[in-house]
Amino acid sequence: MNSNLPVQATVVTICPMTPDTSMVTLRTEVSHPVAASFLPGQFLELSIPGVGEIPISYCGLPSSDGSIELCIRHVGHVTTALKSVVTGAAVAVRGPFGRGFPLSRYAGQDLLLIAGGLGMAPLRSLLLALLKQRKAWGRLLVLYGAREIRALLFANELMELQSCGEIELQLTVDHREKCLDGPPGCRVALLPALLEHLVVDPERTCAAICGPPVVYPYLLTGLRQLGLSDKRIYLSLERRMKCGIGRCGHCAVGTLLCCVDGPVFSGAELAGVEGALV
Amino acid sequence: MNNIKKIDMLTRVEGHGSVELVKDGGRVVDVRLNLHESPRLFEALLVGRRFDEIPDIACRICAICSTVHKVAALQAVEQALNVSISRRIALLRELAVQGGQIESHALHIFCLALPDYLGVNGFQGLAVHAPEKLQMGLRIKKLGNLIQEAVGGRAIHPFNLLVGGMGKMPGADQLQRLSGQLSEICDDVAASIAYICSLRDLLPHLAIAPVCAASGGPSLFGDGLLTSTGLNIAASQAAVWLNEEIESNTNAKVSHFSENTSFMVGPLARLMVSMPQKYVHCFPDHSIRSSLKARIVELKMAVERAQLLIEQLLADGQGKEQPVTVVISKGEGTSIVEAPRGTLLHNYCFDSRGICTAANIITPTAINQGAMANSLKELIAAMDGADYHQIRGAAEILVRCYDPCISCAVH
Amino acid sequence: MAARFISHDNLELLLERLRMYGNLHGPVRGDDGVVRFTALSPGTPPDLSAVRSLLPPKKYLLHPRETILTYTADAGYQLPSEENSPLILFGLHPCDLAGIQYLDRLFLGDDPDLLYTARRAALTLIGISCTPDDFCSCHRFATPLEAVSDLFLASVDGGYVVTSSSPRGYELLKGVQELLEEREIESPEDSRRFFGQAVSGPAFSELDATLPEWQELANHCLGCGACSLCCPTCACFDVLECGGLDGDSAVRVRRWDNCLFKSHAQVAGGMNFRKDRAERFRYRYRHKYRGFGPLRGFPACVGCGRCRVACPAGLDLRPLAERLEGAHHEQ
Amino acid sequence: MKKLRLAIIGLTACSGCQLSLLNCEEELPGLLDLFEFHLFPMACSPALLEGEYDAALVEGCVSTPHERELLLELRKRSQYLIALGTCAVWGGVAALRNGEDREVLRQQVYGQSRIACETAEPQPLRSVVRVDAVINGCPPEKNELLGLLADLARGTLPAEIDYPVCTECRMRENLCLLTEGDKLCLGLLTSGGCKARCPSMAVPCEGCRGPVPEANLAEAMELYAQKGFDRITVLERLCRFYPEWKL
Numbered sequence A: 001m002n003s004n005l006p007v008q009a010t011v012v013t014i015c016p017m018t019p020d021t022s023m024v025t026l027r028t029e030v031s032h033p034v035a036a037s038f039l040p041g042q043f044l045e046l047s048i049p050g051v052g053e054i055p056i057s058y059c060g061l062p063s064s065d066g067s068i069e070l071c072i073r074h075v076g077h078v079t080t081a082l083k084s085v086v087t088g089a090a091v092a093v094r095g096p097f098g099r100g101f102p103l104s105r106y107a108g109q110d111l112l113l114i115a116g117g118l119g120m121a122p123l124r125s126l127l128l129a130l131l132k133q134r135k136a137w138g139r140l141l142v143l144y145g146a147r148e149i150r151a152l153l154f155a156n157e158l159m160e161l162q163s164c165g166e167i168e169l170q171l172t173v174d175h176r177e178k179c180l181d182g183p184p185g186c187r188v189a190l191l192p193a194l195l196e197h198l199v200v201d202p203e204r205t206c207a208a209i210c211g212p213p214v215v216y217p218y219l220l221t222g223l224r225q226l227g228l229s230d231k232r233i234y235l236s237l238e239r240r241m242k243c244g245i246g247r248c249g250h251c252a253v254g255t256l257l258c259c260v261d262g263p264v265f266s267g268a269e270l271a272g273v274e275g276a277l278v
Numbered sequence B: 001m002n003n004i005k006k007i008d009m010l011t012r013v014e015g016h017g018s019v020e021l022v023k024d025g026g027r028v029v030d031v032r033l034n035l036h037e038s039p040r041l042f043e044a045l046l047v048g049r050r051f052d053e054i055p056d057i058a059c060r061i062c063a064i065c066s067t068v069h070k071v072a073a074l075q076a077v078e079q080a081l082n083v084s085i086s087r088r089i090a091l092l093r094e095l096a097v098q099g100g101q102i103e104s105h106a107l108h109i110f111c112l113a114l115p116d117y118l119g120v121n122g123f124q125g126l127a128v129h130a131p132e133k134l135q136m137g138l139r140i141k142k143l144g145n146l147i148q149e150a151v152g153g154r155a156i157h158p159f160n161l162l163v164g165g166m167g168k169m170p171g172a173d174q175l176q177r178l179s180g181q182l183s184e185i186c187d188d189v190a191a192s193i194a195y196i197c198s199l200r201d202l203l204p205h206l207a208i209a210p211v212c213a214a215s216g217g218p219s220l221f222g223d224g225l226l227t228s229t230g231l232n233i234a235a236s237q238a239a240v241w242l243n244e245e246i247e248s249n250t251n252a253k254v255s256h257f258s259e260n261t262s263f264m265v266g267p268l269a270r271l272m273v274s275m276p277q278k279y280v281h282c283f284p285d286h287s288i289r290s291s292l293k294a295r296i297v298e299l300k301m302a303v304e305r306a307q308l309l310i311e312q313l314l315a316d317g318q319g320k321e322q323p324v325t326v327v328i329s330k331g332e333g334t335s336i337v338e339a340p341r342g343t344l345l346h347n348y349c350f351d352s353r354g355i356c357t358a359a360n361i362i363t364p365t366a367i368n369q370g371a372m373a374n375s376l377k378e379l380i381a382a383m384d385g386a387d388y389h390q391i392r393g394a395a396e397i398l399v400r401c402y403d404p405c406i407s408c409a410v411h
Numbered sequence C: 001m002a003a004r005f006i007s008h009d010n011l012e013l014l015l016e017r018l019r020m021y022g023n024l025h026g027p028v029r030g031d032d033g034v035v036r037f038t039a040l041s042p043g044t045p046p047d048l049s050a051v052r053s054l055l056p057p058k059k060y061l062l063h064p065r066e067t068i069l070t071y072t073a074d075a076g077y078q079l080p081s082e083e084n085s086p087l088i089l090f091g092l093h094p095c096d097l098a099g100i101q102y103l104d105r106l107f108l109g110d111d112p113d114l115l116y117t118a119r120r121a122a123l124t125l126i127g128i129s130c131t132p133d134d135f136c137s138c139h140r141f142a143t144p145l146e147a148v149s150d151l152f153l154a155s156v157d158g159g160y161v162v163t164s165s166s167p168r169g170y171e172l173l174k175g176v177q178e179l180l181e182e183r184e185i186e187s188p189e190d191s192r193r194f195f196g197q198a199v200s201g202p203a204f205s206e207l208d209a210t211l212p213e214w215q216e217l218a219n220h221c222l223g224c225g226a227c228s229l230c231c232p233t234c235a236c237f238d239v240l241e242c243g244g245l246d247g248d249s250a251v252r253v254r255r256w257d258n259c260l261f262k263s264h265a266q267v268a269g270g271m272n273f274r275k276d277r278a279e280r281f282r283y284r285y286r287h288k289y290r291g292f293g294p295l296r297g298f299p300a301c302v303g304c305g306r307c308r309v310a311c312p313a314g315l316d317l318r319p320l321a322e323r324l325e326g327a328h329h330e331q
Numbered sequence D: 001m002k003k004l005r006l007a008i009i010g011l012t013a014c015s016g017c018q019l020s021l022l023n024c025e026e027e028l029p030g031l032l033d034l035f036e037f038h039l040f041p042m043a044c045s046p047a048l049l050e051g052e053y054d055a056a057l058v059e060g061c062v063s064t065p066h067e068r069e070l071l072l073e074l075r076k077r078s079q080y081l082i083a084l085g086t087c088a089v090w091g092g093v094a095a096l097r098n099g100e101d102r103e104v105l106r107q108q109v110y111g112q113s114r115i116a117c118e119t120a121e122p123q124p125l126r127s128v129v130r131v132d133a134v135i136n137g138c139p140p141e142k143n144e145l146l147g148l149l150a151d152l153a154r155g156t157l158p159a160e161i162d163y164p165v166c167t168e169c170r171m172r173e174n175l176c177l178l179t180e181g182d183k184l185c186l187g188l189l190t191s192g193g194c195k196a197r198c199p200s201m202a203v204p205c206e207g208c209r210g211p212v213p214e215a216n217l218a219e220a221m222e223l224y225a226q227k228g229f230d231r232i233t234v235l236e237r238l239c240r241f242y243p244e245w246k247l
């Protein structure tokens, strides 16, 4: 296998989730590592022939039938072109790349998953992996914030898990539209506010964070106030990326490369790294 | 009751113009040509600019004619400042101009005019109904561009032609390649002449106005104008003779010759001033409708001329050019070059700092306005009784016979 | 010490002989005075007095713009195949050799880049002694990179001492044997001495982002990227997909990119992780002196001086570096 | 596949951008498989503005009320509107004396006489409508134009170029005409993409692609001053294609 060479994949389904985000299911070669062996938090490079290639986090679980779940926001050239892609269209993928969430480090721990906006995509993958061995961990707390109610991704899925007691869930939105009623218990506040009244055992809790870069400093402060040490906090960073294998030079953060050293880093690794938390 | 129908936007011509047909009941009784391109006021834009900026700016008057504008402007500037250029530079400039001639004529013949003869809408229609003719035309056109690129650095707005010299001269290998390509295109050109001369005429016979052209014949350059009425006008007097005035219905100035004649310039005019014997048979009647044939004949002459120029350049060898030093002084210069559509004149005055104090540019389409308007009038007279749509179609075809370049005309 | 010696007079013969082993390229001074690595045909001798070429030899290994994948609907993405005939680079200075070694580490490591690997395999490197000028800093900022070549010509009186350091070099040496003499020579001054040493210290690596000097320098930077284009170890690339006009096929191209450009760290929606010129400027030099990713801790500056020479604004990091170094030693 | 419907229109300009397309002699016939050149008066008849367009490629600047209306109409009818060439993107040569009294300029050419149409200061398209993408250049480069068409065919648009001409000039290993040749080359401030066409033939860049994003004008002026070019000369030269260069 050459990690520069994308393998062919077809679009199985592409379903709009919010006005600007779609859930995309792809199918590629059976048992190809790009579909079969990755860790939550890792990413792949998705190509739309003739348009371009972009890094996208895994949003589902590894599969043996070659299927891949991705959650994609339509923001630029490639992601917008994806909007008009039809079922059956040929795309291509390569990966998995990067370092995912350290599942083994989480054994026996309480886990705090904090997602902002599209950050839910990789955290969903993490959550699904955790749920597969639900007994191996303690509490699973999910804090999730989005701009507005209709931008909350997987809200139903999450609420179902909450109602059958698998996870503890707190939702928040920045603005509540007048016309729409939010899910029960959904607050109107910025994401870091959810940490304010949280009760966790800092000695047996690990946090996994993915969201827009602006909230990271606030979340870190909040978590430290809860008593979590930086070593227990894992953040997924997003940077411009081209090659995915540590060569093109775009995704450097200090002397770290997001694509090979990350995208998941512990708070301790990022301490003092210039430009890591902006 | 009079009722005016407008052909709003002339198509398959360069720039913006329209033709108004005046109807009286069912009859078309009058016709008006209107070049309503928005004036960019080049002659004013140039004032205040340094001499070496003039050719760069002036060539932006028109893309199709940009090489010839550039060369005309360079020559006028050089004349004003007493700069002399080497034989090599002169040969290369002419080569570029001949390249422009090839490109422009091929564009006109195969993309703009031929669709009329085949009853299609443009190159899209040709691609369906006469793909091999389109391809043949495009091959010839491409060669014209290759020549302009090799000399000017770019097919449109050549930047490599400078006051007194050039940036980088094309190497012998490049010239040799062009020469080979010119030889290869000869079959296409010969086939094109046969094909174009075989096309049936679409218009009635319409007489040709008196004509004028630069004195240099096939070189397209000259130090004066020759007319079919026997006049011989020096370049410095040409602007006076062309006598441009402003008329309210067109944005292009109109030449008002003495005794209210109109003169025609362009391929047909050039051939009539100095017709090579071997092409006489292509013009059985002296009529405007033969202008397409004139273009294809000229295209062949340009290819031959380009070959000759390259031969001379190669024979002269690749000696190192001394860069010229320009001594800035007050002066005036006028140059006349034959653009694809006819005689082009650039005239500039500079003050003692080399700053342009006055600019006058006279373009072929502007000169042709009078002749074009007269031809249109003759056309409706000749077609009296034909229905409006036929006249309208014929009027557009007639306008295309002059291959107007309206951006040039209005500048 | 017994050494293989080639006289200046025999150099032309040597080049002629080398041409039998592949395309021979070296530094040539053009009519315009610019020194470029280009073909050394019989009429064009190398300019061995030139201190540096405008572009470093990286242009042979990573083309400024090259196709890395082709796409057709039937075959999907395919790696391009490239014929690489043997290429001999003659007259490489130690800094350029070290630069190639840096690129080797980046592109030949785990998961080697196929285009690079193939081109590198076809390449024979022949180094030569040089005389640094004011802009060179190979002797100041040592790097663990070594100036590795197949053959090296070390300057001595009347000619060069030739040494081989690879099987390929050895083979070449044998092939040109009759042009060489065995001579007793006191060990020649090997200008590779500046390389192969340990890093001198953390001095230049702890560059404080808040130093006003960064802003001061960045104010002069035009963002043209000449400094990194001309750098033997700058290898950032951008990847573009170019659709074919058939609406179906495509090629994927990588081209030299540059951390001084606005788009380098810009992501969808306009967010930019290195917003202003000062940040980009600092980032570049931080990377040069500290490395990142797999080459972390690997100073990537080989001291060739090109960034200073090519910079239209004449920006020079050395005074700042020296000051920082001085400050560090005082502590 | 459904062909994309294009409108290609020239406003106040030299037709060079449209000619650049017609100069793609080799590609032109093939383009017809992907595109319908529905409105392209320079090359196709008749000129009918009707229906919707997948993209409108507009050359030239806006200088008459009629052009303004036409442009607004095209915007309404087109999914993408692309500014084609420097006049459309920056104003171009026609705008080079914007800011001066237009009536004075007009009188220099036409004297006191009236002409058929009134014109205003030429403006780039973006001063009238939203523009989705730009192709710089006077004239535009063929490969960029064809790249645009290839992108359009896939529902996407070309990305902005954010580096100056100098970048490509250095990549081509040219002698620097400014620092080494002491010529007034505008490559430092001009948007790249032309592969440093002019300096590669030893002709200074005249800035035909307009300003590069984040141009460092102050520093460039400093360099020009060092080479003995006074501010006025440099600014005049800069304003040849983009009249709004100001310190």
Ligand SMILES: Cc1cc2nc3c(=O)[nH]c(=O)nc-3n(C[C@H](O)[C@H](O)[C@H](O)COP(=O)(O)OP(=O)(O)OC[C@H]3O[C@@H](n4cnc5c(N)ncnc54)[C@H](O)[C@@H]3O)c2cc1C
Binding pocket: A043, A052, A053, A054, A055, A056, A057, A058, A071, A072, A073, A074, A075, A076, A077, A078, A079, A080, A118, A121, A122, A237, A238, A239, A240, A241, A242, A263, C266, C267, C268, C269
């Ligand atoms: C590790 C990682 C995981 C990601 N996971 C997801 C995900 O699960 N879902 C999702 O919707 N988005 C994700 N993104 C962001 C996604 O990659 C960008 O939205 C996407 O690249 C935008 O491409 P574009 O062509 O549509 O945008 P444009 O703005 O047109 O981008 C032009 C080019 O810039 C680069 N670029 C732009 N934005 C980014 C970016 N944010 N990250 C990296 N490169 C960028 C790309 O190379 C792109 O080709 C992830 C990014 C990273 C780095």
Ligand code: SF4
Binding pocket: C220, C221, C222, C223, C224, C225, C226, C227, C228, C260, C307, C310, C311, C312, C313, C314, C315
């Ligand atoms: S060469 Fe100089 S001006 Fe150009 S980007 Fe580098 S530091 Fe800036």
Ligand code: SF4
Binding pocket: D165, D166, D167, D169, D170, D174, D175, D176, D177, D178, D179, D185, D186, D187, D188, D196, D199, D205
């Ligand atoms: S010649 Fe012009 S474009 Fe080239 S590097 Fe120098 S200033 Fe820049």
Ligand code: SF4
Binding pocket: B159, D138, D165, D187, D190, D191, D194, D195, D196, D197, D198, D199, D204, D205, D206, D207, D208, D209, D210
């Ligand atoms: S070098 Fe400058 S003037 Fe020449 S084409 Fe490029 S941008 Fe235009």
